[in-house]
Amino acid sequence: MSEERNNRPLLAPLLLEAKNLSHSFDYELFKNININLHKKESVAIIGTSGSGKSTLLNILSSLLKPTTGDVVFQSKDLYSLKQNELLRIRRDDFGIIFQAHYLFRGFSAIENLNIATLLSHEEVDYNLLKELNITHVLNQGVGELSGGQQQRLSIARILMKKPKIIFADEPTGNLDKETASIVMSTLFKYIKENDAALILVTHEEDLAFRCDRVFKLEELNLKEIKK
Numbered sequence: 001m002s003e004e005r006n007n008r009p010l011l012a013p014l015l016l017e018a019k020n021l022s023h024s025f026d027y028e029l030f031k032n033i034n035i036n037l038h039k040k041e042s043v044a045i046i047g048t049s050g051s052g053k054s055t056l057l058n059i060l061s062s063l064l065k066p067t068t069g070d071v072v073f074q075s076k077d078l079y080s081l082k083q084n085e086l087l088r089i090r091r092d093d094f095g096i097i098f099q100a101h102y103l104f105r106g107f108s109a110i111e112n113l114n115i116a117t118l119l120s121h122e123e124v125d126y127n128l129l130k131e132l133n134i135t136h137v138l139n140q141g142v143g144e145l146s147g148g149q150q151q152r153l154s155i156a157r158i159l160m161k162k163p164k165i166i167f168a169d170e171p172t173g174n175l176d177k178e179t180a181s182i183v184m185s186t187l188f189k190y191i192k193e194n195d196a197a198l199i200l201v202t203h204e205e206d207l208a209f210r211c212d213r214v215f216k217l218e219e220l221n222l223k224e225i226k227k
């Protein structure tokens with residue numbers, strides 16, 4: 001068996017493993033789902049609106065306990081951990097990108113980055129800001145930035161904390177096609193250079209198919225449609 005598939009090492013270490021996940025709110029969303037994620041790997045989840053993609057991402061990213069099943073990160077079962085240990089993993093190891101971003105509105109763009117890097121003991125990465133084309137707005141207040149600039153600032157802030165896994169729910173929702181493509185390239189570059197991994201939820205199939213593997217959530221199951 002070849003060790004490389006799409007330039008992706010097949011035997012890269014496992015980062016996250018979800019086993020037999022089922023979840024219901026008023027009705028059953030999915031049943032006995034299994035999915036895993038290796039270092040340097042990108043995985044996309046697509047599916048019709050309301051199929052449960054965001055719910056699945058919330059479960060994988062430590063935000064929502066599944067009705068049944070386990071999520072294991074580096075040999076630790078997330079939902080069996082003490083709350084403070086779970087919070088530590090969420091803060092230090094996970095980078096969770098939502099469409100609604102949580103920037104500090106009373107501060108400038110650079111102040112937002114300074115606060116984040118101070119907390120994570122990392123440095124502001126000006127190359128990353130250049131890549132995302134936001135160096136010219138660093139001194140502006142967050143409230144003065146466009147929606148797409150806020151989105152890119154929030155992604156920069158998350159990447160600067162050097163997460164091991166990026167969970168992204170429609171990360172390019174506010175962006176035009178060209179900027180969306182740049183943001184995706186930045187995320188792919190980040191995971192390759194930092195031995196990290198990406199799980200992306202999106203409606204946009206062309207973005208999804210840039211990932212190593214693509215799953216479709218339908219009929220309570222996760223079907224792998226690109227291997």
Ligand SMILES: Nc1ncnc2c1ncn2[C@@H]1O[C@H](COP(=O)(O)OP(=O)(O)OP(=O)(O)O)[C@@H](O)[C@H]1O
Binds near residue numbers: 025052
């Ligand atoms: N906290 C909650 N309490 C009750 N029901 C919820 C909750 N969160 C989501 N749901 C329901 O679960 C279903 C799936 O929602 P989810 O947001 O996971 O779907 P999605 O596939 O991400 O949809 P979209 O593509 O439209 O964002 C929806 O019917 C939604 O109303």
